[in-house]
Amino acid sequence: MSEPKETKGAGEDLQQQALFYHRYPRAGKLEIQAIKPLGNQRDLALAYSPGVGAPCIAIHDNPSDAAKYTSRSNLVAVISNGTAVLGLGNIGPLASKPVMEGKAVLFKKFAGVDVFDIEIDAPTIDEMVSTISALEPTFGGVNLEDIKAPECFEVERILREKMQIPVFHDDQHGTAIIVAAAILNGLELAGKSIENVKIVASGAGAAALACLNLLVSLGAKRENIWVFDIDGLVYPGRETNMDQWKAVYAQESDAHALADHIEGADVFLGLSVAGALKPALLKQMAEKPMIMALANPVPEIMPDLARAEREDAMICTGRSDFPNQVNNVLCFPYIFRGALDCGARTINEEMKMAAVRAIAGLAKEEVWEVPHSSTGEPLIFGPDYLIPSPFDPRLILRIAPAVAKAAAESGVAERPIEDHEAYYDHLNRFAFRSGLVMKPVFAAAKAAEPKRVIFSDGEDERVMRAAQVLIEEGISRPILIGRPNVLETRMKRYGLRMRPQEDYDIINPESDSRFREYVDEYLSFVARKGVTPDRARTIVRTNTTVIGALAVKRGDADALLCGVEGRFDRHLRDIGNIIGKHEDVRDFSSLGLLISNRGATFFADTHVTYCPTPEEIAETTIQSARAVSRFGMAAKAALVSHSNFGSRDSESATRMREALAIIRERMPDLEVDGEMHGDTAISDILRKRVMPNSTLSGEANLLIFPSLDAAHITMTVVQSMLDALHVGPILLGSALPAHILSPSVTSRGIVNMATLAVVEADLAQEERRNAV
Numbered sequence: 001m002s003e004p005k006e007t008k009g010a011g012e013d014l015q016q017q018a019l020f021y022h023r024y025p026r027a028g029k030l031e032i033q034a035i036k037p038l039g040n041q042r043d044l045a046l047a048y049s050p051g052v053g054a055p056c057i058a059i060h061d062n063p064s065d066a067a068k069y070t071s072r073s074n075l076v077a078v079i080s081n082g083t084a085v086l087g088l089g090n091i092g093p094l095a096s097k098p099v100m101e102g103k104a105v106l107f108k109k110f111a112g113v114d115v116f117d118i119e120i121d122a123p124t125i126d127e128m129v130s131t132i133s134a135l136e137p138t139f140g141g142v143n144l145e146d147i148k149a150p151e152c153f154e155v156e157r158i159l160r161e162k163m164q165i166p167v168f169h170d171d172q173h174g175t176a177i178i179v180a181a182a183i184l185n186g187l188e189l190a191g192k193s194i195e196n197v198k199i200v201a202s203g204a205g206a207a208a209l210a211c212l213n214l215l216v217s218l219g220a221k222r223e224n225i226w227v228f229d230i231d232g233l234v235y236p237g238r239e240t241n242m243d244q245w246k247a248v249y250a251q252e253s254d255a256h257a258l259a260d261h262i263e264g265a266d267v268f269l270g271l272s273v274a275g276a277l278k279p280a281l282l283k284q285m286a287e288k289p290m291i292m293a294l295a296n297p298v299p300e301i302m303p304d305l306a307r308a309e310r311e312d313a314m315i316c317t318g319r320s321d322f323p324n325q326v327n328n329v330l331c332f333p334y335i336f337r338g339a340l341d342c343g344a345r346t347i348n349e350e351m352k353m354a355a356v357r358a359i360a361g362l363a364k365e366e367v368w369e370v371p372h373s374s375t376g377e378p379l380i381f382g383p384d385y386l387i388p389s390p391f392d393p394r395l396i397l398r399i400a401p402a403v404a405k406a407a408a409e410s411g412v413a414e415r416p417i418e419d420h421e422a423y424y425d426h427l428n429r430f431a432f433r434s435g436l437v438m439k440p441v442f443a444a445a446k447a448a449e450p451k452r453v454i455f456s457d458g459e460d461e462r463v464m465r466a467a468q469v470l471i472e473e474g475i476s477r478p479i480l481i482g483r484p485n486v487l488e489t490r491m492k493r494y495g496l497r498m499r500p501q502e503d504y505d506i507i508n509p510e511s512d513s514r515f516r517e518y519v520d521e522y523l524s525f526v527a528r529k530g531v532t533p534d535r536a537r538t539i540v541r542t543n544t545t546v547i548g549a550l551a552v553k554r555g556d557a558d559a560l561l562c563g564v565e566g567r568f569d570r571h572l573r574d575i576g577n578i579i580g581k582h583e584d585v586r587d588f589s590s591l592g593l594l595i596s597n598r599g600a601t602f603f604a605d606t607h608v609t610y611c612p613t614p615e616e617i618a619e620t621t622i623q624s625a626r627a628v629s630r631f632g633m634a635a636k637a638a639l640v641s642h643s644n645f646g647s648r649d650s651e652s653a654t655r656m657r658e659a660l661a662i663i664r665e666r667m668p669d670l671e672v673d674g675e676m677h678g679d680t681a682i683s684d685i686l687r688k689r690v691m692p693n694s695t696l697s698g699e700a701n702l703l704i705f706p707s708l709d710a711a712h713i714t715m716t717v718v719q720s721m722l723d724a725l726h727v728g729p730i731l732l733g734s735a736l737p738a739h740i741l742s743p744s745v746t747s748r749g750i751v752n753m754a755t756l757a758v759v760e761a762d763l764a765q766e767e768r769r770n771a772v
């Protein structure tokens with residue numbers, strides 16, 4: 001394997017890791033996947049000859065049917081001729097392939113857009129135009145990438161005229177949109193107006209000129225813009241290396257070096273090459289300057305050098321390892337998402353402006369899913385957080401609908417979005433994979449009377465961010481256990497808006513008027529378990545799970561969430577002592593939900609009983625099936641084992657068989673079978689082969705295990721292998737709603753569990769009402 005040439009400034013380690021990443025376990029970054037079954041002759045007859053003739057004729061009769069019967073309306077071509085690959089220059093189409101594969105992956109991961117990356121050996125405008133325009137039948141859109149200026153301008157202009165699908169040169173417009181959003185926000189922070197700022201641009205290529213054009217349409221004055229390329233200042237009458245697009249920004253001056261014009265500049269816009277800005281020049285710039293060093297992979301100036309010169313600077317790069325990543329990845333997946341979803345014929349100025357406003361606006365919203373910058377600082381709108389993080393899942397929710405709306409309003413949408421709420425909901429489910437599965441739970445929680453969820457770890461950042469979402473979504477009124485001064489300081493630090501008393505309540509573990517009653521109540525549960533009154537006082541002031549459980553028991557709260565810190569079994573002991581078990585159960589158990597591209601699967605018992613008896617297994621299955629129904633689905637339970645329908649007579653296989661008999665007696669309506677192998681539980685075909693009369697049909701969605709080891713290990717391995725999202729652990733059998741979170745839980749995970757707890761609290765309330 002030949003070694004790559006050193007990329008200036010990029011660490012040797014990172015380069016080696018990048019080569020490894022691209023090479024293993026398989027070469028490259030993507031593959032094509034079939035989305036329809038192809039398992040038998042019938043499928044083959046439908047997918048291919050003779051069946052495939054039917055959609056062909058339908059499309060021939062009505063070309064717009066291609067959107068119904070093929071992948072075209074979600075398929076974008078990322079096309080490059082390799083003439084301006086990042087800041088690496090004209091390295092040719094073959095060497096550009098890793099970048100284009102990379103763009104394809106970003107399109108798919110961030111916006112669900114399918115991409116063919118197409119690297120073409122087409123150096124001239126004519127060759128590019130004829131090759132690309134001939135591809136129109138295949139694609140719903142064309143993303144031109146890393147094609148050098150000035151050829152890119154003509155290529156894009158001609159293709160836009162010839163083609164009836166969006167043609168978008170990402171290095172021009174994707175970059176311009178994100179640069180404009182960052183500059184608007186940066187100038188707002190600096191208290192400057194775009195009409196008055198001086199902009200010095202290094203680079204007069206595709207990206208730089210498109211950025212300047214967009215900034216001008218936002219109000220920047222041409223006379224305040226100074227442009228430099230490889231030959232220095234772009235000035236009127238310059239004879240070498242000029243073109244009509246650069247000439248727009250030509251400025252009269254006898255001094256032609258960037259150093260001659262940087263004085264008083266408010267914005268340095270670097271879209272050229274590594275190291276083009278000398279640190280010493282920064283001293284001459286205006287107050288609170290914006291340093292946009294956007295060349296990739298190595299910027300015009302490294303942020304640490306820029307910061308050393310100018311404390312007050314707002315520094316942006318195109319890289320993910322520094323704050324303020326100004327990179328077109330924040331734009332292209334989502335602008336295409338919006339354009340494809342409404343069948344836009346083009347991407348026009350209105351759609352671009354809508355994207356600028358959506359990105360700029362999102363940076364000012366509170367962050368809760370991606371809490372920290374690359375330097376570990378919380379993300380709050382300010383000099384180090386001018387634009388959203390590329391991992392902010394709300395990018396698709398803000399940009400795509402805004403773009404689709406602008407397309408419809410400007411008359412270029414073939415299929416305008418009719419139901420905006422349903423569209424948002426659809427995107428929301430994409431952004432948060434848990435969305436579809438959690439939807440019935442959220443709907444039930446919102447429909448219920450507001451419930452008070454108490455959080456034992458109220459001072460934890462993830463809990464605070466989740467509490468903010470629960471308030472905003474109208475799901476719960478949170479009660480945070482924590483010291484008021486600590487909560488206040490942290491709310492400010494994380495940029496959260498919720499206010500005590502108005503939006504949420506506090507129980508201060510250091511002083512609360514109710515504590516005497518809490519101690520007495522606690523003693524009533526534990527006085528005969530070796531806890532003295534003195535010890536009880538100490539526990540009630542220091543153990544926040546005990547405080548939370550007491551609050552739920554006394555009716556001061558409706559549900560408890562604890563466990564962000566500490567051992568599961570200790571939290572469970574406290575819940576058991578205070579809240580106790582539901583009268584219908586002998587013991588607690590625990591259910592885990594994994595949500596992956598394959599759907600939702602539940603696992604039990606993942607956290608409580610090491611080696612359950614048949615009675616306990618049956619009880620866990622019944623409790624689990626009831627919990628599954630809260631997600632709007634009917635449980636299909638499989639009792640899994642190393643034994644397949646009596647193939648072994650070991651102790652654990654026998655326990656599962658006995659458990660099945662108990663379940664059938666106690667819950668005859670439940671679709672359940674066992675004991676069976678794990679693959680038999682998942683595959684209907686396999687199951688029919690060994691047990692044609694199985695009482696379980698289709699794929700099991702609830703797997704009940706013979707031991708805690710088996711359940712926990714299987715769930716965590718499957719979670720890692722499928723990159724699945726975990727919801728849980730869901731505590732079963734508690735007399736009142738209470739859950740013990742895991743230390744690795746995210747804010748989103750806490751929101752999910754709190755929402756489930758609200759639904760459980762509502763059901764418990766109804767149960768009590770019915771009992772009266």
Ligand SMILES: NC(=O)C1=CN([C@@H]2O[C@H](COP(=O)(O)OP(=O)(O)OC[C@H]3O[C@@H](n4cnc5c(N)ncnc54)[C@H](OP(=O)(O)O)[C@@H]3O)[C@@H](O)[C@H]2O)C=CC1
Binds near residue numbers: 083317
């Ligand atoms: N952060 C982001 O999202 C993006 C970053 N970029 C980066 O911007 C840079 C340019 O990309 P793009 O516009 O597509 O490429 P182009 O080839 O179209 O433009 C490159 C420009 O840089 C100029 N240039 C080259 N060397 C120097 C130098 N030493 N001093 C000043 N100017 C110089 C060239 O000058 P001349 O005209 O004389 O040849 C040309 O104007 C790349 O580094 C790329 O990675 C691009 C898109 C997005």
Ligand SMILES: CC(=O)C(=O)O
Binds near residue numbers: 086087170327328329
């Ligand atoms: C980000 C990008 O498109 C570039 O650097 O060319």
Ligand SMILES: [Mg+2]
Binds near residue numbers: 086145146170171
């Ligand atoms: Mg590019």
